[in-house]
Amino acid sequence: MHTQPTNYHNTTTNTIRMKYITTLLFFVLSITFTNAQNKGKALLTQVSEKVKNYDNIAIDFKYVLENTAENIKQETRGDVILAKEKYKLNILGLTRLYDGKTLYTISPEDEEVTISSHTEDDAEAITPSKMLSFYEDGYTYALDIVQNIKGRKIQYVKLTPIDSNSEIETILLGIDASTKHIYNLIQMGKNGTKTTLTVNSFKTNAPLSKTLFTFDANKYKDYYINKLD
Secondary structure, eight states, rough: OOOOOOOOHHHHHHHHHHHHHHHHHHHHHGGGGOOOSSTHHHHHHHHHHHHTTOOOOEEEEEEEEEETTTTEEEEEEEEEEEEETTTEETTTEEEHHHHHEEEEETTTTTTEEEEEOOTTTTTTOOOOHHHHHHHHHHHEEEEEEEEEETTEEEEEEEESSSSSSSEEEEEEEEEEEETEEEEEEEEETTTTEEEEEEEEEEEEEEOOOOOTTTOGGGGGSEEEEOOOO
């Protein structure tokens, strides 16, 4: 019988951070399907027309969290492959695998697999369709600044929470004017925390293994299995 790892607290902390990064990633992808009623609508529609036709998307990204007042700066890199509702995310030494029904968080360092089931009705479910409806209803949109970054013209769309009690001040979504792909997302919190997710590479319609999103229990026989449901 496997016992719970002694460094369970560290695993839980990383899982929470990973979940937050996953939310940002799906925001980057799913926000492109929004039909905002303002000047940013035309650009978002162009992005949507490209993204919604992809069978799958593979992204390598950099994630930075900063709070100058608290002297905090954390930086990490990761990658994610998304195919409709399914995804596989690698970051913070963990793998987050969602097969459309069940979510597996795999920690090789702790030899632990956390398993939970999600449906569209679950409050904590992270799926593109649910993220779409959340952000579509929760923000107003407007065109913002244009920047030239390494020879690329990046047009920003500013998102402002409708809920005045939101912990988010604003979000800037950077779109490559040429490719109509997402370049980065910059989120400013009311507590002074700045979170930036930058896409290093954006690949589409790659041939994927049929078992890419399938959890193989035989590979983790020596792991502690933590079933949440």
